[in-house]
Amino acid sequence: MFRSHAAGGVIVDPQGRVVVVRQRARTWSLPKGHVEAGEGVLDAARREIDEECGLGDLELVRELGSYTRWGFGHGLPERKTITLFLFRSSETALQPRDPANPEARWVPQDEVAGTLSNPADAEFFRGHVLPLLAGT
Numbered sequence: 001m002f003r004s005h006a007a008g009g010v011i012v013d014p015q016g017r018v019v020v021v022r023q024r025a026r027t028w029s030l031p032k033g034h035v036e037a038g039e040g041v042l043d044a045a046r047r048e049i050d051e052e053c054g055l056g057d058l059e060l061v062r063e064l065g066s067y068t069r070w071g072f073g074h075g076l077p078e079r080k081t082i083t084l085f086l087f088r089s090s091e092t093a094l095q096p097r098d099p100a101n102p103e104a105r106w107v108p109q110d111e112v113a114g115t116l117s118n119p120a121d122a123e124f125f126r127g128h129v130l131p132l133l134a135g136t
Helices: 041-053 109-115 119-134
Strands: 002-012 018-023 027-029 032-034 059-073 076-088 103-107
Touching (some): 002 018, 018 041, 018 109, 032 041, 076 119, 103 109
Parallel strands (some): 002 076
Antiparallel strands (some): 018 027, 018 103
């Protein structure tokens, strides 16, 4: 079994929308990616958000926690642990720089879970993130 750790974020714009990214032209996800050797999870989250969305002006609000989901990586069953952070950004122009993630868009908070392709991502957003956003 292959184990991996990814980090990313829920980014909220001034209108309260959340950014989602299209990965490999097939699925929709929150911006996130693998934590590289020697890299901290917060640094990895900021790097991935910059690569997948073109957002660099990020105000950290809080860590949202981690969850684990199953999939396939490198042709093997993969157990991926994902750590997410909540950020605010005054930037609204999305300019993905990662060719594997060619599109990013802002969506209303109540539509995010329904947009996410992976059920574990949608469940984490619906159960752990959306209630926090309602209180902000």
